[in-house]
Amino acid sequence: EAQVTQNPRYLITVTGKKLTVTCSQNMNHEYMSWYRQDPGLGLRQIYYSMNVEVTDKGDVPEGYKVSRKEKRNFPLILESPSPNQTSLYFCASSLSTDTQYFGPGTRLTVL
Amino acid sequence: QKEVEQDPGPLSVPEGAIVSLNCTYSNSAFQYFMWYRQYSRKGPELLMYTYSSGNKEDGRFTAQVDKSSKYISLFIRDSQPSDSATYLCAMSVPGGSNYKLTFGKGTLLTVNP
Numbered sequence: 001e002a003q004v005t006q007n008p009r010y011l012i013t014v015t016g017k018k019l020t021v022t023c024s025q026n027m028n029h030e031y032m033s034w035y036r037q038d039p040g041l042g043l044r045q046i047y048y049s050m051n052v053e054v055t056d057k058g059d060v061p062e063g064y065k066v067s068r069k070e071k072r073n074f075p076l077i078l079e080s081p082s083p084n085q086t087s088l089y090f091c092a093s094s095l096s097t098d099t100q101y102f103g104p105g106t107r108l109t110v111l
Numbered sequence: 112q113k114e115v116e117q118d119p120g121p122l123s124v125p126e127g128a129i130v131s132l133n134c135t136y137s138n139s140a141f142q143y144f145m146w147y148r149q150y151s152r153k154g155p156e157l158l159m160y161t162y163s164s165g166n167k168e169d170g171r172f173t174a175q176v177d178k179s180s181k182y183i184s185l186f187i188r189d190s191q192p193s194d195s196a197t198y199l200c201a202m203s204v205p206g207g208s209n210y211k212l213t214f215g216k217g218t219l220l221t222v223n224p
Contacts, residue, residue, distance in 0.1 A: 004154075031210050042156070042216040043199070048209055090154050094210050096138060098143060098162075102154035 004103035006091050012109045013081060021076045021106045023034045023091030029101075031094045032074040033058070034066065036087040037105075043090065049074055081110040113139050117200055117215025126224050130187040134200035134215045137181065141202040141213070144176050146185045149197045149217065158198075159185065162205075190222045 004025045019071055025032065033048040035058075035104055045058030049068040065077040074093075078085060086109050094100040117134045122183075124130055129140040132146075143162045147155035159174040161167045167174045187194055200215040 033211070040216065043212070043214040045209075047212050050208055056209065058209075096210065098145070098160045099157055100210065102147075102156070102210060104154050107151070110120065 002101065004091055004093055004101050006089075006103040008106060009104065010107050012111065014111050015082055016080050017106050019078050019081060019108075021078075021091075021108070023074045023076065023090060024072050024102060025074075025091075025093040025101070027093060027095075027101065028071065029093040029095055030071065031096075032068070033094075033100070034064070034074070034076050034104045035090045035092065036060065037090060038087050046076070046089075058071065081108075083110050086110050114213050115200065115202060115215045118218055119216050121221060122221040123221045123223060124190055125188060126192060126222055128190050128222070130185075130190050130194070130220060130222075132185040132187075132198050132200075132218050132220070134183050136183075136202055138202075138204075138213075139178075139181070139202045142205045143203045144174070145182050145201040145203075145212070146172075146174055147199040147201055147214075149199060151196075155199055190220075192222050192224050195221045199211055 008020045030051045034046040035043045037043045047066040049055040089106045091103040092100045113134045146159045149155045164178045171188045173186040197217040197219050199217045202214040
């Protein structure tokens with residue numbers, strides 16, 4: 001089954017404690033992206049990757065890092081999380097612009 | 112002016128009603144238009160995709176694009192309780208190195224049995 005998986009699905013942490021949200025896709029897509037979804041602001045892109053070792057900033061990259069060492073994985077790293085990073089995070093993958101597959105989401109709370 | 116505007120609702124209709132969801136946009140570079148459905152506690156799921164003005168039909172769903180007015184719509188015929196979800200319009204610019212989608216904020220739809 002074609003899918004994008006994210007882990008963990010739910011995470012509560014404290015300010016400053018480094019964390020990683022993993023994302024993996026089994027569709028051999030070159031393009032992967034991270035979005036955050038906030039009430040009243042909708043979905044906004046954080047980072048994206050066009051291929052292995054190729055990443056770039058989206059609209060709201062501050063406070064986040066990513067890496068793309070393998071085609072299937074695109075982890076999102078928060079080196080020093082802050083409360084304003086409390087959000088619902090989605091990973092997506094795609095072959096092209098028209099069809100993007102989204103993961104189930106990771107709900108992050110930073111206290 | 113925001114790039115994509117979408118009425119957040121909420122919208123509540125009886126089962127069997129025709130539902131109309133709409134978005135307007137300001138960036139004329141947008142050429143690809145999508146509608147996503149998002150159930151509670153789930154990721155967005157692509158419903159419809161089109162890149163030309165006019166109508167595109169898929170079962171009970173019809174997507175309409177009017178590029179001259181910068182206006183897109185999604186119509187749901189014979190709405191069902193299972194259609195209850197948040198509907199997100201999304202748009203993108205062709206070409207380039209980023210397949211970024213620019214989303215509307217979503218419209219929460221409830222279809223009552």
